Amino acid sequence: MTTWRVATFNIRHGQGPDSRVDLARTAREIRQLDADVIGLQEVDQGFGPRSAHEDQPARLAAMLGMRVCFGAALDLPPPLAGAPRRRYGLALLTRHTILAHTLHLLPVPPDDAPPPEPRGMLHARVRCAGGQELDVLVTHLDNASTMHRTAQVQGILRRTRDLEGPAVLMGDMNAGPTAPELAALATAGWRDTACNASRDGGDPLRPSLSQRIGAAMAWLRTRGGATHPARFPLRRIDSLWISGDIENGPPVVAPRGASDHRPVSVTLCTPPTDTPGDRSGNRADRRPQRDGLD
Numbered sequence: 001m002t003t004w005r006v007a008t009f010n011i012r013h014g015q016g017p018d019s020r021v022d023l024a025r026t027a028r029e030i031r032q033l034d035a036d037v038i039g040l041q042e043v044d045q046g047f048g049p050r051s052a053h054e055d056q057p058a059r060l061a062a063m064l065g066m067r068v069c070f071g072a073a074l075d076l077p078p079p080l081a082g083a084p085r086r087r088y089g090l091a092l093l094t095r096h097t098i099l100a101h102t103l104h105l106l107p108v109p110p111d112d113a114p115p116p117e118p119r120g121m122l123h124a125r126v127r128c129a130g131g132q133e134l135d136v137l138v139t140h141l142d143n144a145s146t147m148h149r150t151a152q153v154q155g156i157l158r159r160t161r162d163l164e165g166p167a168v169l170m171g172d173m174n175a176g177p178t179a180p181e182l183a184a185l186a187t188a189g190w191r192d193t194a195c196n197a198s199r200d201g202g203d204p205l206r207p208s209l210s211q212r213i214g215a216a217m218a219w220l221r222t223r224g225g226a227t228h229p230a231r232f233p234l235r236r237i238d239s240l241w242i243s244g245d246i247e248n249g250p251p252v253v254a255p256r257g258a259s260d261h262r263p264v265s266v267t268l269c270t271p272p273t274d275t276p277g278d279r280s281g282n283r284a285d286r287r288p289q290r291d292g293l294d
Helices: 023-033 056-064 146-160 180-187 209-221 276-280 282-286
Strands: 002-010 037-045 067-076 086-094 097-105 120-127 133-140 167-172 238-243 264-270
Touching (some): 002 133, 002 238, 037 056, 037 067, 056 086, 067 120, 086 097, 086 133, 146 180
Parallel strands (some): 002 037
Antiparallel strands (some): 037 086, 097 120, 167 238
């Protein structure tokens, strides 16, 4: 059995509730999550003055000593000739090996104008030291339109329907767990980790009494796992979903304030890979392409 600590965090390009951009503060909050894999939303790469034109994925990776991949849902021309492009989107940080990654742009409803902020899904295949692989999907759905979120969820399902092994989908869904646009995820077999938390299967997922009490207190402090707004969270719009042969412990919402969202982390367990051939056989045909962009 392989244990993965995963987390999702909308970092708002490093801007906290105090309106101050401080990427070092963001990195400290990520470090305190003690996660093996972290999906980030609202990440800048040379985007502009608001984040000092920084390559935020690279800087976070350097500060945390982790590997990173990035996908730009918004990719704009440079302000000056010879300057880097202005890019904004999704990132994945990990202690493990990133085998491949790609960004899929998500669809808009037919006959509707494209939104000012395109939405995407970053798909990465991650391999831990023991050889087990995990498909990690990071997304950020539309904040204004149920119709757009519905179309985006359908796009995610089309992109993930052929996944064969354990997978986790995480991100800022901009919708609560009972929102109708997210119902399609459950229909397709995805399980919300907040509803699927294992109570009695596998030692890594069996919390002690003190851990159960701590998790219950944290759940109460965050009003049932609410993540937004960070200072006084009212809605659980940041979530993690799993599919395939994988189980999870109870999600934990961090009571911190480096963004307008609170990060959420969860422990996952996947079964051991049967043979080395399983790691390089059938599933390899469905790997995301390295540095691809659809």
